[in-house]
Amino acid sequence: MKLIIAAIKPFKLEEVREALTSVGVRGMMVTEIKGFGLQSGHTEIYRGAEYAVNFVPKVKLEIVVSASMADQVVETIRTTAKTDKIGDGKIFVLDVQSAVRVRTGETNEDAI
Numbered sequence: 001m002k003l004i005i006a007a008i009k010p011f012k013l014e015e016v017r018e019a020l021t022s023v024g025v026r027g028m029m030v031t032e033i034k035g036f037g038l039q040s041g042h043t044e045i046y047r048g049a050e051y052a053v054n055f056v057p058k059v060k061l062e063i064v065v066s067a068s069m070a071d072q073v074v075e076t077i078r079t080t081a082k083t084d085k086i087g088d089g090k091i092f093v094l095d096v097q098s099a100v101r102v103r104t105g106e107t108n109e110d111a112i
Helices: 010-022 067-081
Strands: 002-008 029-035 042-046 049-053 056-065 089-095
Touching: 002 010, 002 067, 010 056, 010 067, 056 067, 067 089
Parallel strands: none
Antiparallel strands: 002 056, 002 089, 029 056, 042 049
């Protein structure tokens, strides 16, 4: 099993969710986050004063899938979340040792 962690632009969330559902992803966890990368924040004007925004809002997706689905899920996120502008996000893939469904006690692939 693989854990896919993706940080994407918030306005792309629903489009990515729909695309992932269409390729067979049955669930994901979503967290609102802030961070910075190459873009290192930006400046905004509020009530006539300019100030720096050092952390940019993002959405973090966490998805556990079978190893055989991981490449397809990564490619689906990459193509759907892409805007061709700086700050589109990052995707990380990690190994998962085990998973347990709390309600039924099912384990590993049966739990996802």
